Amino acid sequence: MHAHMSRHINWPLWSGFALSIAAFLSYFFFFVRFPITRDVPWATLILFAIAIVLLVIGLRKTVGRRIVAWIVTILGIGICAFFCAAVFIGSRQLPASEHAPGIGATAPGFVLLDTNRRPVALSQLLAEPGSKGVILIFYRGYW
């Protein structure tokens, strides 16, 4: 029996929740820069695992009204689920590109503007002295 009910913070619950948010953000702001933690986001998944453990510990040690603890726990798990969906499903939704030039095919020529608005042709890139070839890198864009 407590002599007084001190208002104490459920550290595992709130740190677990904060960690789940931090884990999510850490992927997009940090881990995404390194192929080793981007391609298979193991570092982020470990952080999420720790966050979920903390949330569950926090949930179990809650006295009195547990509704807040339940909401926080479900939100934390939800963030993890959203991350997994984005990273394991979302980024794989790509068109089939069946007619992309294959090995042995002639690469379609092009003339496109560079960052100084000067036209650059594939033929011109390939004709440069000392050139063995080019690596064309198609990317989604800067956004």
Place this chain on the structure above:
Amino acid sequence: MEEHLTEFRAAGIQPVAISVDTPDESRDLSKKAGYTFPLLSDRDAETIRRYDLLHKGAGEHGRDIARPAEFLVDRNGVVRWRNLTGDFRVRARPEQILDAARTMP
């Protein structure tokens, strides 16, 4: 890619990046990332379509963009190696491209 630029140059390979971004948008990216290789602007995605890489509505504001891919093209314009990633987070490693380049005449 930028970090491995000297290796690519030594192998005689010129990296060239292509997207639907405008030259100004590419200039911003290039400056921020410190890229020294060309970033080309395929505004209407015509070249992207010719390479069958169009990803409709996948860009910001539902813009049509390219799905990520890399093509190693030799002096004669022939594709010698390509990478059509199944996951846009996973791109070709520079070592893979350099290895493929070494088999070119």
